[in-house]
Amino acid sequence: MKIICVGRNYTEHIAELNNERPDAPVIFLKPETAQIRAGEPFFYPEFSKDIHYEVELVVKINRVGKNIEERFAHKYYSEVAVGIDFTARDLQSELKAKGLPWELAKAFNGSAPVSEFVSLSELGDIQNLNFGLALNGEMKQEGNSSMMLYRVNHLISFISKFFMIKKGDLIFTGTPKGVGAVQIGDTLTTYLEGKEMMKLSVK
Numbered sequence: 001m002k003i004i005c006v007g008r009n010y011t012e013h014i015a016e017l018n019n020e021r022p023d024a025p026v027i028f029l030k031p032e033t034a035q036i037r038a039g040e041p042f043f044y045p046e047f048s049k050d051i052h053y054e055v056e057l058v059v060k061i062n063r064v065g066k067n068i069e070e071r072f073a074h075k076y077y078s079e080v081a082v083g084i085d086f087t088a089r090d091l092q093s094e095l096k097a098k099g100l101p102w103e104l105a106k107a108f109n110g111s112a113p114v115s116e117f118v119s120l121s122e123l124g125d126i127q128n129l130n131f132g133l134a135l136n137g138e139m140k141q142e143g144n145s146s147m148m149l150y151r152v153n154h155l156i157s158f159i160s161k162f163f164m165i166k167k168g169d170l171i172f173t174g175t176p177k178g179v180g181a182v183q184i185g186d187t188l189t190t191y192l193e194g195k196e197m198m199k200l201s202v203k
């Protein structure tokens, strides 16, 4: 299983980090060891003093494929979840400044909490889903998947040119605006269509 992540996929988040709008999807990977499941805590790593939450809609791949045409991409998923793309922002800034890869800042242990999955037959259009994140009970991020620069079917088509996708792979589809820092002792709660999906404590 692999976790494929999309960066800079919401305009207002690109602006808050002063990043450039990409002319193709920005893709990076996290290993299987990044995933934590609903109910497990997140342990704040010692190599960072600025861990940020980024709430994201997560798509679970349900069959193997490569070089998938966009018009067939919808056949490769049927469930979504809400995840957090934890980022060591201080380390990421150093790596970006040096033109180095982001993995140390993005793919560390526990950097990809994922809620339970919900069927799209219940939810409806994958490109019109409200999702969000609260920090200690206060809403910090609210997004709708209609605001993605690159939509899910385009992402799957693009990604599958480079990486064969397999059943169980997860795609983190990018974060809307409102990212921020967490501290030890915080509780993060994620929502999908108004329903609580995951409660995560930072230890």
Ligand code: MG
Residues within 6 Å of the ligand: 005, 006, 007, 054, 056, 085, 174, 175
């Ligand atoms: Mg992200």
